[in-house]
Amino acid sequence: KGSSKPQRMLSYVQRHSKRGDPDSVISTIDIFCRSKEWAMNVGDEKGLILDKLICEANPSIVLELGTYCGYSSLRIARLLPPGGRLFTMEFNPAYAKIAKQIIAWAGLESKIQVLEGPSGDLIPQLKKKHAIEKCDIIFIDHWKDCYLPDTKLLEECGLIGKGTVLIADNVTFPGTPDYLEYVRNSPHYSSQYFKSYLEYSKTEDGLEKSVFLG
Ligand SMILES: O=c1[nH]cnc2c(O)c(F)c(-c3ccc(F)cc3)cc12
Numbered sequence: 001k002g003s004s005k006p007q008r009m010l011s012y013v014q015r016h017s018k019r020g021d022p023d024s025v026i027s028t029i030d031i032f033c034r035s036k037e038w039a040m041n042v043g044d045e046k047g048l049i050l051d052k053l054i055c056e057a058n059p060s061i062v063l064e065l066g067t068y069c070g071y072s073s074l075r076i077a078r079l080l081p082p083g084g085r086l087f088t089m090e091f092n093p094a095y096a097k098i099a100k101q102i103i104a105w106a107g108l109e110s111k112i113q114v115l116e117g118p119s120g121d122l123i124p125q126l127k128k129k130h131a132i133e134k135c136d137i138i139f140i141d142h143w144k145d146c147y148l149p150d151t152k153l154l155e156e157c158g159l160i161g162k163g164t165v166l167i168a169d170n171v172t173f174p175g176t177p178d179y180l181e182y183v184r185n186s187p188h189y190s191s192q193y194f195k196s197y198l199e200y201s202k203t204e205d206g207l208e209k210s211v212f213l214g
């Protein structure tokens with residue numbers, strides 16, 4: 001029974017990065033993905049755009065759909081103001097287990113809560129179980145077929161309010177056409193595409209930023 005790619009990524013982080021230093025962990029994961037094994041983190045190029053969007057919004061409550069190994073959780077949480085919180089949902093228990101260890105290694109566990117299970121089940125629990133009113137930012141980076149249904153569920157649950165910013169990864173590759181059509185044609189959203197590249201590759205991809213207008 002060999003190791004998994006997430007397990008190899010965790011080992012590489014523990015051997016090559018500085019414990020308690022999120023920037024060191026982030027850059028170490030990028031080196032692992034460029035020099036050892038490609039992995040589906042948002043990456044350093046789209047990551048810089050994500051950083052800028054997070055800083056501009058200065059959010060208190062961020063929801064992430066799709067944790068994987070926790071790379072974008074670190075990118076987001078390291079930029080939160082004091083008291084800011086990130087809730088991140090992961091369907092795959094093996095991924096969640098690794099993500100929690102990478103988050104702990106980086107020293108950001110006090111700002112990040114990893115919620116395990118299907119987002120469709122977890123989203124309706126957010127208000128009551130985690131005392132969340134509205135999300136300031138929602139980073140959508142899980143399974144492309146879930147982007148649109150989960151966005152509609154978040155609206156129905158009252159978790160998207162005036163000014164809530166949706167940031168979606170992979171809108172060009174692998175592509176999320178139904179989601180894009182929805183946010184770009186809805187009178188309730190103002191959308192903007194940030195052209196970039198698929199993580200650790202030369203293929204085009206980008207982030208879609210959509211602000212809820214109320
Ligand atoms: O499933 C995914 N969830 C979230 N993000 C992804 C991603 O950023 C990818 F590049 C990819 C991806 C996987 C295989 C490819 F050949 C290209 C992109 C997948 C995901």
Ligand SMILES: [Mg+2]
Pocket residue numbers: 040041042141169170
């Ligand atoms: Mg992605």
